[in-house]
Amino acid sequence: MVATIVLASVAAVATPLSAGASNASSAAVATPSTARTGNASTAAVKTTPVVGAGTWHIQTADSSGNDVGRYTSLQLTPTGWPAISYYDVSNASLKYAYKDGRGWHTETVDKSNGSLFDWVGKYTSLQLTPTGWPAISYYRGGANATLKYTYKDASGWHNQVVDSSAYVGEYTSLQLTPTGWPAISYHDAMNGTLKYTYKDAKGWHNQVVDSSAYVGEYTSLQLTPTGWPAISYYDGYNDALKYTYKDATGWHNQTVDSGGMVGLYTSLQLTPTGWPAISYHELTPTNGNLKYTYKDPSGWHTQTVDNAGYVGEYTSLQLTPTGWPAISYYDSTRTNEDLKYTYKDAAGWHNQVVDSAGDVGMYNSLQLTPTGWPAISYHDDTYQDLKYAYKSAA
Numbered sequence: 001m002v003a004t005i006v007l008a009s010v011a012a013v014a015t016p017l018s019a020g021a022s023n024a025s026s027a028a029v030a031t032p033s034t035a036r037t038g039n040a041s042t043a044a045v046k047t048t049p050v051v052g053a054g055t056w057h058i059q060t061a062d063s064s065g066n067d068v069g070r071y072t073s074l075q076l077t078p079t080g081w082p083a084i085s086y087y088d089v090s091n092a093s094l095k096y097a098y099k100d101g102r103g104w105h106t107e108t109v110d111k112s113n114g115s116l117f118d119w120v121g122k123y124t125s126l127q128l129t130p131t132g133w134p135a136i137s138y139y140r141g142g143a144n145a146t147l148k149y150t151y152k153d154a155s156g157w158h159n160q161v162v163d164s165s166a167y168v169g170e171y172t173s174l175q176l177t178p179t180g181w182p183a184i185s186y187h188d189a190m191n192g193t194l195k196y197t198y199k200d201a202k203g204w205h206n207q208v209v210d211s212s213a214y215v216g217e218y219t220s221l222q223l224t225p226t227g228w229p230a231i232s233y234y235d236g237y238n239d240a241l242k243y244t245y246k247d248a249t250g251w252h253n254q255t256v257d258s259g260g261m262v263g264l265y266t267s268l269q270l271t272p273t274g275w276p277a278i279s280y281h282e283l284t285p286t287n288g289n290l291k292y293t294y295k296d297p298s299g300w301h302t303q304t305v306d307n308a309g310y311v312g313e314y315t316s317l318q319l320t321p322t323g324w325p326a327i328s329y330y331d332s333t334r335t336n337e338d339l340k341y342t343y344k345d346a347a348g349w350h351n352q353v354v355d356s357a358g359d360v361g362m363y364n365s366l367q368l369t370p371t372g373w374p375a376i377s378y379h380d381d382t383y384q385d386l387k388y389a390y391k392s393a394a
Helices: none
Strands: 055-062 068-076 082-088 093-100 103-110 118-128 134-142 146-153 156-163 168-176 182-188 193-200 203-210 215-223 229-235 240-247 250-257 261-270 276-283 288-296 299-306 311-319 325-331 338-345 348-355 360-368 374-380 385-392
Touching: 055 068, 055 082, 055 093, 055 103, 055 348, 068 134, 068 374, 082 118, 082 134, 082 360, 082 374, 082 385, 093 118, 093 134, 103 118, 103 134, 103 146, 103 156, 118 182, 134 168, 134 182, 146 182, 156 168, 156 193, 156 203, 168 229, 182 215, 182 229, 193 229, 203 215, 203 240, 203 250, 215 276, 229 261, 229 276, 240 261, 240 276, 250 261, 250 276, 250 288, 250 299, 261 325, 276 311, 276 325, 288 325, 299 311, 299 338, 299 348, 311 374, 325 360, 325 374, 338 360, 338 374, 348 360, 348 385
Parallel strands: 068 118, 068 360, 068 385, 118 168, 146 168, 168 215, 193 215, 215 261, 261 311, 288 311, 311 360
Antiparallel strands: 055 385, 068 082, 082 093, 093 103, 118 134, 134 146, 146 156, 168 182, 182 193, 193 203, 215 229, 229 240, 240 250, 261 276, 276 288, 288 299, 311 325, 325 338, 338 348, 360 374, 374 385
16 A cells, blocks of 8 residues: 555646546536435445554645645545645645655645735645646635636646636535536625536536525535536535535435534535435534434434544545545644544444644545545644645555
8 A cells, every 4th residue: 555655656747638628528417327316325334444554644745935735625646646736825825736756846826916805725626637637626715706717737727717706616616527527516605605617618607506595615516427416515594514416307405414503514425326425513512523424215314423522623524445434624622633534434433633743634635545545635733834644554
């Protein structure tokens, strides 16, 4: 497993797919799979995972400026090299970092115009094309608040405005169709709605998904194998976790967990047969909890994963190849302020501290290697750096 971390990868400079620029994809309107409506999945209770034992390795990816590394989004190349999008507070800019055999490489993707009311790069969400080129959705805030999208090819970065309605684009979540077209879920702060957009040969198609009172924060998007979108998000009016999916008949919005302040920091994954699983945060009068829920033919199954103090902010969920959940999250208990990680197997949940060197762990993003080892990008609030941790056998 160590080899996937140390072998040089050429993916970051490989020939690009035509991400978001050509080759029309019908995936965004394709015939749906059985996602969320049938075909029982045993993935959530399946065989022994490989995410447990091993050693964490922690490194600083970017220490430039006075404050970098917020709103991180991590992806791994097929050979295991990390790539991260993130926000540089110092310069109000969107940045991108990747690692190869020579070390970490950082670059500015999109930057502020220099005014006090213009900042670019919050709420980043990163994906890599099959050939390794990065694509990022993000928010431009301030007086020109908009949803933006960028992708890179051999000629450089291509930044574009996706939705320029007033005050849209927070809480972005990006996915790419198999042919490279982007799809994004995001929040419309002006109207308090959940929105979704996708691109094809005709351009961007922006639509309102849920227009009930103040919804759409903390969105997390996934696409089924045939391209239909599914989104988890927070209902701020009812303090509830919500979930929606689309099929040929339209959007289907539902409440998953309520009865308290639940549904912040959602992170969604789909099992191979399309059933949803979500990690999220519950705020109580005395503490904060990490929660997890998944759906099968009998309905939603909700459980508390960690309630030791004030835990569960900035959740990031992945599923192992056999369907077991793994989650990175932030423990903001004042005596801790740590990055934590948990995984589940037949014996239950296993919660562990990844990094406790100061106030670390906000804005974390989790990925698993093909064999199940975890890797996490996150913010070090003590030194104001971008950090990266990965686990291996030695």
